[in-house]
Amino acid sequence: xxxxxxxTLVELDQETRExxxxxxxxxxxxxxxxxxxxxxxxxxxxxKIEEPHIKQYLAEMALQEQxxxxxxxxxxxxxxxxxxxxxxxxxxxxxxxxxxxGDFIAVSGSAKGPWQDLHQVYLSNFNSMGAFAVAEQLGxxxxxxAIVDTVFPxxxxxxxxQLLLQECVLEMCSKSILYHEPF
Amino acid sequence: xxxxxxxxxxxxxxxxSKSTLKNGTASGSILQNLPTPARPVINASxxxxxxGYTVEPVMVGLSFPTDVSFAPDGTIFVSEGGSSWPTRPxxxxxxxxxxPSGETEAITMxxxxxxxxxxxxxxxxYFTLKGGYHMxxxxxxxxxxxxxxxxxxxxxxxxxxPGGPVFGPDGLMYFGNGSVTQQGVALPAGFTVDLAKHPNAxxxxxxxxxxxxNNVRSRDPRMPYPxxxxxxxFKPFGTPAKKGEVVKGELFCNSAVWRSRPDGTDVELLAxxxxxPFGMAINDDGELxxxxxxxxxxxxxxxxxxxxxxxHIKKAREPFGSVKTxxxxxxxxxxxxxxxxxHPSHLPSRGKAAELLIENPPKWAGxxxxxxxxxxxxxxxxxxxxxxxxxxxxxxVAEWGTLAPLNSPRPEDLxxxxxxxxxxxxxxxAEPFLHNKTMGPASSVGGGxxxxxxxxxxxxxxxxxxxxxxxxxxxxxxxxxxxxxGVLWKVTRK
Numbered sequence: 201x202x203x204x205x206x207x208t209l210v211e212l213d214q215e216t217r218e219x220x221x222x223x224x225x226x227x228x229x230x231x232x233x234x235x236x237x238x239x240x241x242x243x244x245x246x247x248k249i250e251e252p253h254i255k256q257y258l259a260e261m262a263l264q265e266q267x268x269x270x271x272x273x274x275x276x277x278x279x280x281x282x283x284x285x286x287x288x289x290x291x292x293x294x295x296x297x298x299x300x301x302g303d304f305i306a307v308s309g310s311a312k313g314p315w316q317d318l319h320q321v322y323l324s325n326f327n328s329m330g331a332f333a334v335a336e337q338l339g340x341x342x343x344x345x346a347i348v349d350t351v352f353p354x355x356x357x358x359x360x361x362q363l364l365l366q367e368c369v370l371e372m373c374s375k376s377i378l379y380h381e382p383f
Numbered sequence: 384x385x386x387x388x389x390x391x392x393x394x395x396x397x398x399x400s401k402s403t404l405k406n407g408t409a410s411g412s413i414l415q416n417l418p419t420p421a422r423p424v425i426n427a428s429x430x431x432x433x434x435g436y437t438v439e440p441v442m443v444g445l446s447f448p449t450d451v452s453f454a455p456d457g458t459i460f461v462s463e464g465g466s467s468w469p470t471r472p473x474x475x476x477x478x479x480x481x482x483p484s485g486e487t488e489a490i491t492m493x494x495x496x497x498x499x500x501x502x503x504x505x506x507x508x509y510f511t512l513k514g515g516y517h518m519x520x521x522x523x524x525x526x527x528x529x530x531x532x533x534x535x536x537x538x539x540x541x542x543x544x545p546g547g548p549v550f551g552p553d554g555l556m557y558f559g560n561g562s563v564t565q566q567g568v569a570l571p572a573g574f575t576v577d578l579a580k581h582p583n584a585x586x587x588x589x590x591x592x593x594x595x596x597n598n599v600r601s602r603d604p605r606m607p608y609p610x611x612x613x614x615x616x617f618k619p620f621g622t623p624a625k626k627g628e629v630v631k632g633e634l635f636c637n638s639a640v641w642r643s644r645p646d647g648t649d650v651e652l653l654a655x656x657x658x659x660p661f662g663m664a665i666n667d668d669g670e671l672x673x674x675x676x677x678x679x680x681x682x683x684x685x686x687x688x689x690x691x692x693x694x695h696i697k698k699a700r701e702p703f704g705s706v707k708t709x710x711x712x713x714x715x716x717x718x719x720x721x722x723x724x725x726h727p728s729h730l731p732s733r734g735k736a737a738e739l740l741i742e743n744p745p746k747w748a749g750x751x752x753x754x755x756x757x758x759x760x761x762x763x764x765x766x767x768x769x770x771x772x773x774x775x776x777x778x779x780v781a782e783w784g785t786l787a788p789l790n791s792p793r794p795e796d797l798x799x800x801x802x803x804x805x806x807x808x809x810x811x812x813a814e815p816f817l818h819n820k821t822m823g824p825a826s827s828v829g830g831g832x833x834x835x836x837x838x839x840x841x842x843x844x845x846x847x848x849x850x851x852x853x854x855x856x857x858x859x860x861x862x863x864x865x866x867x868x869g870v871l872w873k874v875t876r877k
Binding site: 205206207208209210211212213214215216217261296337340341342343344346348 | 406409417439441443445471472473481485487524865
């Protein structure tokens, strides 16, 4: 039906839309950096832990982290943009830097063994989960359900991992700090 | 800076200014291929109205709009954004202004929850805002750009919405404030609305009430170990009530309706016990009606089959300043049909059944002027004052639509609402006026028709404007709403 009234299109003109998609892309680059850092940290921490159950938890988490990184890459396709590979590389470097930070914190806090790495995984997963959660909100704000559908399962898995990591970090801290023993 | 909690929780106002609005104009072809995949098509021919009426979109791409109003010259004002339904994501809280020329601008406000209404009155805009522990009624001068907070003491910070303001033939301002709690007791469901931001929010009665001491047990999601806690009526979450305890009624309560002078002075409490008085309308005879939404069938105080309703606020007919005792309309213990929440007809099929919270309650002020199917979610409304449009004297009501299966397990609740109805308040009957070909939102039933009507008001041109909130997707576990999917529709008699 042809309208007789001039229709106002609020913030859906091409220029505004493209600007907002570019800004979303910049966040997705950050998300990819954060997630690459988290994935690298989890993968390296698996190798440092001997306790079989925690090692298994982290090994399974490492598999999930690879899938989460793929999901992060899919976000760019949804908005017709390409990811910055440099950001991903930076993410992996950041993962290594976090391990060094963990070592420093461990020394100053009297912790010993791989606990400090586990603690950094705990913080890194939280950081990455938050970055995905922000992407979900951007999907809602842009009216793009595919973004929401892509990241919601990731956030749910990371939220589940966060509880697990919290339990492991809190359970093992006494062994690390008071007994100075690895696990 | 204040260092005590009472001072910190007092609203301190906010900045407001005008800005340009980034927009364009649309033709029919653009509306068939919008850049928002959540709502890619707007098509008025998919909207059903009675023979002799036409529908057309006027504004497209709105973000969580809540209300519409008009200046006599035809300027349109739409309140939108903030942190609304659900609370994430925040979109800019503002009033969009569309002048008769088509030129637009935005009145932007730096406030979190944002405007829930807009009313043009005597050259000024009045609006209500949520956010923080108090609901506010605000006046904004279109001429000078000055803003004044008229009312800032109404306890809020939870689930339900401000109502009005509307202005009566008596020149007085009428406004409402919904309950903090969803089910009569602060509970952890949907914690982003209340507990996360306002853990100390609670309902406040409009009269002294004696409590039964029936507390509700739930887990406390705020705790490192989410253990069980007990919560009582008119208490913050996790605070139990004692049997026989008296909670003092206050002028500035919630679940209530007031009137005052237009400058916010001489506030008079007319009614309380109204869960969510979001929609308010006064007819030419000065009779005040408010919408109210039903209890939900879920969680730790679940209540089934509670009808949506429109209340007639009879105290509004009494002389200004003469109301000594407000009327009580039932919240948190009486359903819209006048039966208690623990009546067999209201026992839930899921969740824990409700117990009564108030001992020896005040006299119930019902029955309702109109009862609607549960979860229709009646919102803002307006009386038709025009012979030219037809149905003069009838009340046109926007129905946002159900949140089932999130808030009800009943299959029959899945398509309630998603339409505009016209209500004969004298007979207590209604007829559908505007809806899709298949009942339900376009995003579910297909086509480019309506999603969720949130307000409907008659413009100075005699047309009915229907404000469509946009796409809100509901699952058994959550609700997600997509910005830039709201539409203002215009219905004209040929």
